[in-house]
Amino acid sequence: MTPDIDTNRRKRTAFFVSDGTGLTVEAIGHSLLAQFRGQSVEQVTLPYIDSDTKVTQVLRRIEAAAEESGLQPIIISSIVSDQIRRQLHQCSALMLDVFESYLAPLANLFGTDPAHTVGISHGIANDQRYSERIDAVHFAMDNDDGRRTREFERADVILVGVSRSGKTPTCLYLALQFGLRAANYPITEEDMDSTALPKILRPFQHKLFGLTIDPKRLMSIRQERRANSRYASPEQCEFEVRQVEQMLRRAQIPSLDATELSIEELATRLMSQAGIERKIS
Amino acid sequence: MTPDIDTNRRKRTAFFVSDGTGLTVEAIGHSLLAQFRGQSVEQVTLPYIDSDTKVTQVLRRIEAAAEESGLQPIIISSIVSDQIRRQLHQCSALMLDVFESYLAPLANLFGTDPAHTVGISHGIANDQRYSERIDAVHFAMDNDDGRRTREFERADVILVGVSRSGKTPTCLYLALQFGLRAANYPITEEDMDSTALPKILRPFQHKLFGLTIDPKRLMSIRQERRANSRYASPEQCEFEVRQVEQMLRRAQIPSLDATELSIEELATRLMSQAGIERKIS
Numbered sequence: 001m002t003p004d005i006d007t008n009r010r011k012r013t014a015f016f017v018s019d020g021t022g023l024t025v026e027a028i029g030h031s032l033l034a035q036f037r038g039q040s041v042e043q044v045t046l047p048y049i050d051s052d053t054k055v056t057q058v059l060r061r062i063e064a065a066a067e068e069s070g071l072q073p074i075i076i077s078s079i080v081s082d083q084i085r086r087q088l089h090q091c092s093a094l095m096l097d098v099f100e101s102y103l104a105p106l107a108n109l110f111g112t113d114p115a116h117t118v119g120i121s122h123g124i125a126n127d128q129r130y131s132e133r134i135d136a137v138h139f140a141m142d143n144d145d146g147r148r149t150r151e152f153e154r155a156d157v158i159l160v161g162v163s164r165s166g167k168t169p170t171c172l173y174l175a176l177q178f179g180l181r182a183a184n185y186p187i188t189e190e191d192m193d194s195t196a197l198p199k200i201l202r203p204f205q206h207k208l209f210g211l212t213i214d215p216k217r218l219m220s221i222r223q224e225r226r227a228n229s230r231y232a233s234p235e236q237c238e239f240e241v242r243q244v245e246q247m248l249r250r251a252q253i254p255s256l257d258a259t260e261l262s263i264e265e266l267a268t269r270l271m272s273q274a275g276i277e278r279k280i281s
Numbered sequence: 282m283t284p285d286i287d288t289n290r291r292k293r294t295a296f297f298v299s300d301g302t303g304l305t306v307e308a309i310g311h312s313l314l315a316q317f318r319g320q321s322v323e324q325v326t327l328p329y330i331d332s333d334t335k336v337t338q339v340l341r342r343i344e345a346a347a348e349e350s351g352l353q354p355i356i357i358s359s360i361v362s363d364q365i366r367r368q369l370h371q372c373s374a375l376m377l378d379v380f381e382s383y384l385a386p387l388a389n390l391f392g393t394d395p396a397h398t399v400g401i402s403h404g405i406a407n408d409q410r411y412s413e414r415i416d417a418v419h420f421a422m423d424n425d426d427g428r429r430t431r432e433f434e435r436a437d438v439i440l441v442g443v444s445r446s447g448k449t450p451t452c453l454y455l456a457l458q459f460g461l462r463a464a465n466y467p468i469t470e471e472d473m474d475s476t477a478l479p480k481i482l483r484p485f486q487h488k489l490f491g492l493t494i495d496p497k498r499l500m501s502i503r504q505e506r507r508a509n510s511r512y513a514s515p516e517q518c519e520f521e522v523r524q525v526e527q528m529l530r531r532a533q534i535p536s537l538d539a540t541e542l543s544i545e546e547l548a549t550r551l552m553s554q555a556g557i558e559r560k561i562s
Contacts, residue, residue: 020312020546021545021546022549023545023549024305024309024312027305027308028305028309028379031305031359032379032380032383032384032387034396034398035361035380035396035397035398036387036388036391036393036395036396037396038393039391039393043562047549048549072390074387078309078312080316094386094387094390096383096386096387098309098312098313098379099316101382102313102357102377103313103316105375105377106313106314106316106317107317109353109375110320112317112319114316115315115318116316127501130543131502131505133450133544134447134502138449141422141425166415168418168422169414169415169418169457172418172453172457173457176454176457176544177304224412263414263457264302264304268302268304268328268329269329272328281311
């Protein structure tokens, strides 16, 4: 037996089980397991577990993982139904369920029983929320990369920065998650003759937010896109970043360094820093 | 005193407190509170609570909410630091903390202490994950709305449906959340002379996924966009939806009814139904 196979066999499995999309338990699972980095844990998300048949399949899969690895599996779950939770408890896994832990204290506080209704949290909720969100997404698409500037008037925020500093995904995330109308405008070489803000941006100075990035990181991102180009050269990346940083400082535009931040972090930090309130919750 | 002011004063507050982005606790909070629909609860997310100064501000805000409403506040939190959790416990709120509840049983299972490192879950994680994700986002942008079809070869999935059935936001979500390269192609009137698949799509039949929608819902979405147009008329919406449904049936393309589903639900259900695996986790 090779050591490689042996390692695989001894891998513990964590199941993220939900009667809805599974997105929430997955996020909880990731945060918790991130605290035990040394452990090698296979992670499996099982969404929409909302019937006896599906529970039976899940139980079989969990027991198979237990047997194969010889290690107790983990279930991190959000299951509204008491009955399905009871069924899951029959297996040998360590089970941590959000509803099980927190519904009782909340019911006690409110002095009322929970509704036991499945899948409310990621449901379509209401028409108004839906259309705010969709509008924001289309706004972000239409106003990406300086493609259109005549709608800057309607924007909640306008991201500025060099090409590939993370503006586009951040705008899309702000739209999808928070219903914000986020436009972005790339500062290109043409704008860099001076460190004054490009004319087109000046009327919207109060809505601008800058993304900066470490030139080395920028170079590596650009290399993947256009290897060995001038665009991806160390000199060019260095020059563009320095110019934009000066521009932001001079115009006193708030900014974030995107080098080490994920899209979620950029979006949420930007909102706290600029004091921008979400449109949907 | 008007009844309106009185109601406002008696509103309980739930604080979603995190040392990171707050996205996970917010999601947990929404699912839990959705089980108590009758209760009027003001929801406040407080991200990046990672220092004594910030904790002090939070405590002050919580006590103010308690005093103003006369109702015990709720804290739903994910705080890695034992010390910050202890400080939060000093206030009068009911506190439910994910790390407090689940780190101990996990540490016990693993036989090792947790790392107590903040903000790992939504961090940039690694370069490869980051670039997969960004590539997928740019792919979705470039291949939106049939804008480009020469990249369909590289797509993980191609969404088809009538205009405004939810294809664009679903593609973007698939890209951002799961790193999938999702393209979309709108079935327009020109494609509806027959119920055969448009020629351009035929080589990619195995990658197609349909979105259908209730014609009344479609009408209301299109009305908001172009009120009283032919595009938003009941007849046109009805006709387009029926034609596309026949097309999908005839070519045996799997599909989902987008009418009552959120973007998260569409994305996750589509993946389970089509057996598409995520590219990033």
